[in-house]
Amino acid sequence: MSKAKKILVSCSEANHFCDKGQYKESTFWEKVRLNIHLIYCKACRKYSSNNGKLTKLVKNPKVISITPSDKEAMKKKLQQKMMD
Ligand SMILES: [Zn+2]
Numbered sequence: 001m002s003k004a005k006k007i008l009v010s011c012s013e014a015n016h017f018c019d020k021g022q023y024k025e026s027t028f029w030e031k032v033r034l035n036i037h038l039i040y041c042k043a044c045r046k047y048s049s050n051n052g053k054l055t056k057l058v059k060n061p062k063v064i065s066i067t068p069s070d071k072e073a074m075k076k077k078l079q080q081k082m083m084d
Contacts, residue, residue, distance in 0.1 A: 008082075009034070009036075014044045014047075015047055017031070017034040018048050032074075039075065
């Protein structure tokens with residue numbers, strides 16, 4: 001799991017990225033990791049939906065230039081890493 005640790009963040013980290021995102025302080029990579037976290041974490045999706053600005057950020061493809069196919073590719077990579 002050590003390799004996956006860089007991609008998979010804990011809920012508290014995800015929430016931290018979420019808060020940083022509100023002030024536009026989060027990096028692209030933090031946004032990516034937050035989004036990956038939101039794919040599988042229902043609790044944080046709820047948290048982020050309570051955070052209006054972040055919801056906008058997540059839904060705005062211009063802010064996070066990640067296409068659905070990229071997301072799928074990332075998901076697959078993530079699953080591979082989890083199997084390591
Ligand atoms: Zn979470």
